[in-house]
Amino acid sequence: MSAEDMRRAIARIAHEILERNRGTEDLVLVGIRTRGLPLARRLAARILEFEGRPVPVGALDIGLYRDDVSLHSRPIVHTSDIPFPVDAKNVVLVDDVLFTGRSIRAAMDALTDLGRPRTVQLAVLVDRGHRELPIRADYVGKNVPTALQEEIQVRVEEVDGGEGVVICSSGEGS
Amino acid sequence: MVTGSFKVAAPTRSSLVDGTRRHVLDLDDFSLEEINLVLTTADAMREVLGREVKKVPTLRGKVVVTLFYEASTRTRVSFEEAGKLLSADVINVSSSGSSVEKGETLLNTVRTLQATGADVIVTRHPHSGAPYFMARNLETASVVNGGDGWHAHPSQALLDLYTIQRRLGRVRGARVAIIGDITHSRVARSNLWGLTTAGAGVVLCGPPTLLPQEFLEGSHQHDGGPLASVEVTTRVEEALEGADVVMPLRLQLERQQAGLLPTLREYSKMYQVDERRLKRAKPGALVMHPGPMNEGIEISPQVAHGAQSMVEEQVHNGVAVRMALLYLLIGSRQAGVS
Structure with missing residues (x-):
């Protein structure tokens, strides 16, 4: 996926979010650290452009909610920063890649510790399959069928200094 | 493959960063x-x-x-x-x-x-x-x-570092005055390692009977380690001059019985961090105390509960x-x- 493809996918998802939620009322975006956050900010910028209304954007760190802390070495935890109540809101979780579904499970746990949203929806840039939990995305930038041993890398300017989505077989990296 | 010889373990340093540390015993082995x-x-x-x-x-x-x-x-x-x-x-x-x-x-x-x-x-x-x-x-x-x-x-020293970092935005370059019974203080010892590793300037201050020999004599300066830069003084006014952080230690009352102090009154007169002395520190300098405090001895009640006091924030x-x-x-x- 090129930077252009990414831009178009985000614009489409922004439209879909607005369509499904009938505008911006009670709508909030929550980006999952690290790369979900810049994607959430971009969605918010698009929504502002299309509707002329700002939607709040929060950052969620799921380090403390993972179920694999004792399996691998523990992830570095950062702060969550959601400076608005999520109670009775329509919350759109935003992440870069949907894979096993475990991060999303952790994110939903983290979110429900902060309040009781009316709905929780999920937007991802890439769905690569191989789910291990009954979780699906409401908005998908691109479905990318992958082999388990392949790796998907989403690069965003704010984090990686470049844009695009690449598949690499494990160990290669870019 | 190797037979008949001992395998000598490489002297690796364990660390929380790569998940190889199992114990937290002091900060002297913290990077x-x-x-x-x-x-x-x-x-x-x-x-x-x-x-x-x-x-x-x-x-x-x-x-x-x-x-x-x-x-x-x-x-x-x-x-x-x-x-x-x-x-x-x-x-x-x-x-x-x-x-x-x-x-x-x-x-x-x-x-x-x-x-x-x-x-x-x-x-x-x-x-x-x-x-x-x-x-x-x-x-x-x-x-x-x-x-x-x-x-x-070590956990006290880490929370002190965290409090300084949060309040001043940095630890590096901060001037930290630790005042009181340095010799018998585990808080001072761990803080010395933590603060110097993090690049703070440390001044130790207390009566000569309560300062460790090697610091009094200045032999720590030839050590070559992180402690070499530590300043030592017996005058509290000197220690407070330009300090970003002021850390009076709890005076353990049994020290007087041990003959290390003439009277508690004299100690508080000479070393108590009070409002007048605190003016020598930088405006808004942080006052930190590991607790429990002897108010009126190493710290005046006004300073202990004043605007610059970090005592409750330290606990949090x-x-x-x-x-x-x-x-x-x-x-x-x-x-x-x-």
Whole structure:
């Protein structure tokens, strides 16, 4: 996926979010650290452009909610920063890649510790399959069928200094 | 392949960063990177502390035991709270009311605790080095030193670093005056390692009877280690001059009986951090105290409860820092450390 493809996918998802939620009322975006956050900010910028209304954007760190802390070495935890109540809101979780579904499970746990949203929806840039939990995305930038041993890398300017989505077989990296 | 020869282990330094550290005994073996990891993680924990529902499921099914052979309120309670907020099961053992009263040895006590399934043992002991002895004799459990004799109190030093970092935005370059009974202070010792590793300038101040010989004589300056830059003075006014952080230590009242002080009154007259003396420090300098305070002796009540006092914030931050330590240690233990 090129930077252009990414831009178009985000614009489409922004439209879909607005369509499904009938505008911006009670709508909030929550980006999952690290790369979900810049994607959430971009969605918010698009929504502002299309509707002329700002939607709040929060950052969620799921380090403390993972179920694999004792399996691998523990992830570095950062702060969550959601400076608005999520109670009775329509919350759109935003992440870069949907894979096993475990991060999303952790994110939903983290979110429900902060309040009781009316709905929780999920937007991802890439769905690569191989789910291990009954979780699906409401908005998908691109479905990318992958082999388990392949790796998907989403690069965003704010984090990686470049844009695009690449598949690499494990160990290669870019 | 290699036969008939000993395999000599490389002298590797264990670290929380790569998950190879099992024990937190002092800060003398902490790298700057490791300190920074603890402080970053503490930020995330502080966010949890600020929530309406202060609990995360991170350490579910883990067991933290506090084993205290010496009185403590804030250290024990904040470790207990830290464990509970992370959903670990926390068990408190004190020397009274346990088999310690029946004369069980330290070794057997900690081995028993390990056998019952403790993942982390947080301990305080009146004898310097006791936590090291425990660590050497445990195969799976982690040991966190909650204060041993005059020797070390690493979690206190880390929460002090965290408080400075949060309030001043940095530790590097800050001038920190530690005032009082340096010789008998485990807080001062661990802070010396932590502060110098993090690049702060440290001034030690106290009456000559309460300053360690090597600092009084200046032999630490030839040490070549991080302590070489530490300044020493017996005049409190000099120590306070331009300080960013002022840290009076608790004067242990039994020191007077030991003949190290003429009278408490004289000590407070010469060394008490009061409003007049505090003016010599930078405007808005942080006043930190490890507690419990003897108000009117090492610190005046006005300063202890004044606008510059960080005492309660230190306690609050202490919970966040101890959550970070438990989280990082229990995560590390799984990474295949012997």
